[in-house]
Amino acid sequence: MKKYYLITPGPTPVPPEVASQSALPVLHHRTHEFGSVFDRIADGLKYVFQTKNDVFLLTSSGTGAMESAVANTLSPGDKAIVATSGSFGDRWGKICAVYGVQVVWIKEEWGKPIPPEKVREALKANPDAKAVFMTHTETSTGTVNDLKAIGAIVAETKAISIVDAISGLGGEELRMDDWKLDVVVSGSQKGLMTAPGLAFAACSPKAWALVEASKNVRFYFDYISLKKSIKSKETPFTPAVSLCASLDASLNMLRKDGIENVWARHRKLAKAARAGMQALGLPLFSAAPCSVLTAGSLPASVDGAKMVDWMRDEHGVSVAGGQEQLKGKIVRLAHMGYMDQFDLIIGLTTLEWALKKFGAQVPAGKAVQAAQEALV
Amino acid sequence: MKKYYLITPGPTPVPPEVASQSALPVLHHRTHEFGSVFDRIADGLKYVFQTKNDVFLLTSSGTGAMESAVANTLSPGDKAIVATSGSFGDRWGKICAVYGVQVVWIKEEWGKPIPPEKVREALKANPDAKAVFMTHTETSTGTVNDLKAIGAIVAETKAISIVDAISGLGGEELRMDDWKLDVVVSGSQKGLMTAPGLAFAACSPKAWALVEASKNVRFYFDYISLKKSIKSKETPFTPAVSLCASLDASLNMLRKDGIENVWARHRKLAKAARAGMQALGLPLFSAAPCSVLTAGSLPASVDGAKMVDWMRDEHGVSVAGGQEQLKGKIVRLAHMGYMDQFDLIIGLTTLEWALKKFGAQVPAGKAVQAAQEALV
Numbered sequence: 001m002k003k004y005y006l007i008t009p010g011p012t013p014v015p016p017e018v019a020s021q022s023a024l025p026v027l028h029h030r031t032h033e034f035g036s037v038f039d040r041i042a043d044g045l046k047y048v049f050q051t052k053n054d055v056f057l058l059t060s061s062g063t064g065a066m067e068s069a070v071a072n073t074l075s076p077g078d079k080a081i082v083a084t085s086g087s088f089g090d091r092w093g094k095i096c097a098v099y100g101v102q103v104v105w106i107k108e109e110w111g112k113p114i115p116p117e118k119v120r121e122a123l124k125a126n127p128d129a130k131a132v133f134m135t136h137t138e139t140s141t142g143t144v145n146d147l148k149a150i151g152a153i154v155a156e157t158k159a160i161s162i163v164d165a166i167s168g169l170g171g172e173e174l175r176m177d178d179w180k181l182d183v184v185v186s187g188s189q190k191g192l193m194t195a196p197g198l199a200f201a202a203c204s205p206k207a208w209a210l211v212e213a214s215k216n217v218r219f220y221f222d223y224i225s226l227k228k229s230i231k232s233k234e235t236p237f238t239p240a241v242s243l244c245a246s247l248d249a250s251l252n253m254l255r256k257d258g259i260e261n262v263w264a265r266h267r268k269l270a271k272a273a274r275a276g277m278q279a280l281g282l283p284l285f286s287a288a289p290c291s292v293l294t295a296g297s298l299p300a301s302v303d304g305a306k307m308v309d310w311m312r313d314e315h316g317v318s319v320a321g322g323q324e325q326l327k328g329k330i331v332r333l334a335h336m337g338y339m340d341q342f343d344l345i346i347g348l349t350t351l352e353w354a355l356k357k358f359g360a361q362v363p364a365g366k367a368v369q370a371a372q373e374a375l376v
Numbered sequence: 377m378k379k380y381y382l383i384t385p386g387p388t389p390v391p392p393e394v395a396s397q398s399a400l401p402v403l404h405h406r407t408h409e410f411g412s413v414f415d416r417i418a419d420g421l422k423y424v425f426q427t428k429n430d431v432f433l434l435t436s437s438g439t440g441a442m443e444s445a446v447a448n449t450l451s452p453g454d455k456a457i458v459a460t461s462g463s464f465g466d467r468w469g470k471i472c473a474v475y476g477v478q479v480v481w482i483k484e485e486w487g488k489p490i491p492p493e494k495v496r497e498a499l500k501a502n503p504d505a506k507a508v509f510m511t512h513t514e515t516s517t518g519t520v521n522d523l524k525a526i527g528a529i530v531a532e533t534k535a536i537s538i539v540d541a542i543s544g545l546g547g548e549e550l551r552m553d554d555w556k557l558d559v560v561v562s563g564s565q566k567g568l569m570t571a572p573g574l575a576f577a578a579c580s581p582k583a584w585a586l587v588e589a590s591k592n593v594r595f596y597f598d599y600i601s602l603k604k605s606i607k608s609k610e611t612p613f614t615p616a617v618s619l620c621a622s623l624d625a626s627l628n629m630l631r632k633d634g635i636e637n638v639w640a641r642h643r644k645l646a647k648a649a650r651a652g653m654q655a656l657g658l659p660l661f662s663a664a665p666c667s668v669l670t671a672g673s674l675p676a677s678v679d680g681a682k683m684v685d686w687m688r689d690e691h692g693v694s695v696a697g698g699q700e701q702l703k704g705k706i707v708r709l710a711h712m713g714y715m716d717q718f719d720l721i722i723g724l725t726t727l728e729w730a731l732k733k734f735g736a737q738v739p740a741g742k743a744v745q746a747a748q749e750a751l752v
Contacts, residue, residue, distance in 0.1 A: 004401055011402045011617055022618060023399035025380055026387045026571050028694050059437050059573050061613040064596045071593075098595045189614060195402050197435050197573045197616030217447075217593060219474045220440045237437040238565060240573030240616065241387055242398060318404050 005317045007347045009139045011189040012337040021245040035233035044251030051176035055202040056226040059240045062166035062187030065199035068221035075215040076100035080131045081122045083114040087140035087323045092133035111141045113288040116149035136168035137290040140323045144290035148179045155180035160207045171266045171292035171336040182207040193250040193337040197243045266291040269335040272374035276348040279370035292336035302358045304328040317350040381693045383723045385515045387565040388713040397621040411609040420627030427552035431578040432602040435616045438542035438563030441575035444597035451591040452476035457498045457508045459490040463516035463699045468509035487517045489664040492525035512544035513666040516699045520666035524555045531556035536583045547642040547668035547712040558583040569626040569713040573616045642667040645711040648750035652724040655746035668712035678734045680704040693726040
């Protein structure tokens with residue numbers, strides 16, 4: 001017997017009452033039964049995005065939604081600012097490059113948040129920039145960006161803000177309208193506690209003017225046909241209806257809990273995760289740690305990639321290692337979506353065993369003790 | 377109590393042993409457990425496509441896969457032939473237009489198959505055409521095209537053949553390699569008996585040369601990164617892992633049955649559906665009826681759109697009406713994927729009641745009797 005524990009930053013565990021919805025008979029997508037599901041999802045998404053804007057429903061991974069934001073708001077030759085301090089922030093720049101967008105980079109050291117003042121300077125130096133791309137919670141390092149401050153700065157200019165909130169939505173505080181964010185994209189498989197396969201894009205009126213002017217080629221991801229389809233309570237093409245049924249259930253759970261309580265729960269878990277990580281002797285990698293994932297720096301003697309494999313193969317506990325230049329150098333413990341205090345205890349317990357196994361000096365039991373104290 | 381019967385051309389019913397896989401705990405997509413699922417799916421898809429070519433796995437609807445074929449093989453300004461006699465064939469032309477492709481139309485009357493000789497003539501008149509787009513089974517009319525003949529004609533030229541096999545794959549005979557087809561796209565929610573959300577694109581070496589030369593912008597749907605990812609047994613971005621688990625189970629069922637037996641089963645159902653439809657006094661709409669769907673022409677006095685709604689609302693039986701210029705004029709009974717002889721009996725029983733309800737003269741019990749006789 002081996003139980004399987006998913007403590008990774010997406011896909012995340014799906015509550016049984018959500019997962020079981022996907023096993024029920026498939027609804028046809030051109031019926032009023034599905035129309036009701038579609039309506040409730042549209043409403044629930046507005047709630048978790050904290051927006052009055054339309055939120056478009058895509059059948060794709062989160063990266064599809066990221067591409068849709070570039071494809072629908074910009075045109076070849078446009079200039080855009082990409083503010084990044086990690087692997088997912090960099091992805092905005094890669095997509096822009098493919099679309100012939102001239103990228104002005106704000107590259108901050110990995111683990112550091114984007115200083116809002118650098119965005120202000122970049123916008124001053126590039127008054128013709130059409131958009132500023134940023135990341136809500138940078139999953140590769142566990143860093144949260146100050147979107148409230150950056151959103152306010154971008155809002156003073158003609159540029160729009162475009163946010164990847166794939167790992168942060170439904171975990172880390174996000175207020176699209178209050179923070180004046182123009183395009184926010186996300187996916188189903190993180191804070192929204194649904195299996196991967198659905199993605200979302202919310203779009204402000206300021207961004208919509210760019211959508212109407214965009215000369216980019218797009219068909220499947222076209223916001224104009226998606227906007228029309230919202231009125232008819234259906235999607236332009238066959239959506240992943242079984243995942244929609246799951247999402248309907250998970251959005252209902254989030255609404256019952258209350259989004260502010262959900263954010264508070266994640267903040268508490270994050271505090272405990274940081275206490276546990278530090279008690280293991282692992283310095284926090286991020287200078288601005290987020291609420292949905294905690295990254296710890298490993299001692300140079302520990303092979304982090306092998307250690308993460310061992311945790312999964314030996315104990316059935318999936319956590320994340322480092323990406324790109326951080327490969328083998330950090331360990332990342334997620335606490336997002338349907339993960340609770342006991343998932344954290346399991347993660348820290350296994351991490352202590354793993355560090356010992358891979359030759360690190362670890363004080364026995366201190367990590368779980370520290371987390372326990374932070375969780376009461 | 378109301379039982380729900382899905383007799384529509386996609387989404388189609390999902391077998392319980394397939395649907396339940398999607399409710400199991402989600403696998404992380406960067407693990408060897410998922411690698412094994414990915415491997416089996418890749419193999420199973422080759423089997424149902426009857427090809428040695430790589431089959432790329434996309435998280436999207438079938439239309440996403442259609443767009444991917446245009447985006448990856450052509451460049452702006454290229455010329456392509458689009459052979460169509462229905463709503464889904466027309467979609468190829470719409471996508472081509474969005475991508476700046478110069479379209480040479482072969483427009484055949486709805487319900488007629490594409491005459492292979494017209495493709496030969498179009499290729500002769502347009503030796504610079506890069507591709508010929510076609511449809512395996514045209515779902516809007518229930519018509520099968522002679523892909524073997526058309527494939528052979530295109531293979532003699534420099535052009536590639538690009539086939540929408542979304543509704544036909546896993547129901548209607550299809551032999552990608554033997555029939556010399558270059559790109560074949562499909563989706564999970566029809567003959568493959570899985571919920572919607574996954575799509576596929578298989579690509580021949582002849583087509584691959586165009587992929588490498590294509591100047592179109594694409595990121596999420598890029599075949600070059602998809603090809604690389606096949607070697608590493610994972611997808612470039614987070615796939616719909618729960619749907620992959622379902623697909624793994626359904627491909628296994630198809631392989632156990634044997635694809636030729638699956639085609640034969642659909643042929644038998646189609647024969648019975650045609651006998652039933654004609655016994656109801658509804659002439660077959662298609663001149664070349666396919667094995668996965670039967671369309672019957674309604675008497676002018678019957679409001680087909682209202683009739684189809686009534687069948688669903690009154691009896692829980694979802695069938696399809698007509699699209700575009702056929703709205704209200706035909707009724708379409710699907711027999712694809714996880715639909716058996718009793719689904720057909722249910723469809724015909726309800727259709728007889730519905731025709732009577734909407735004022736048509738119908739001989740009592742004759743449709744089911746005709747189907748019963750054809751099914752023994």
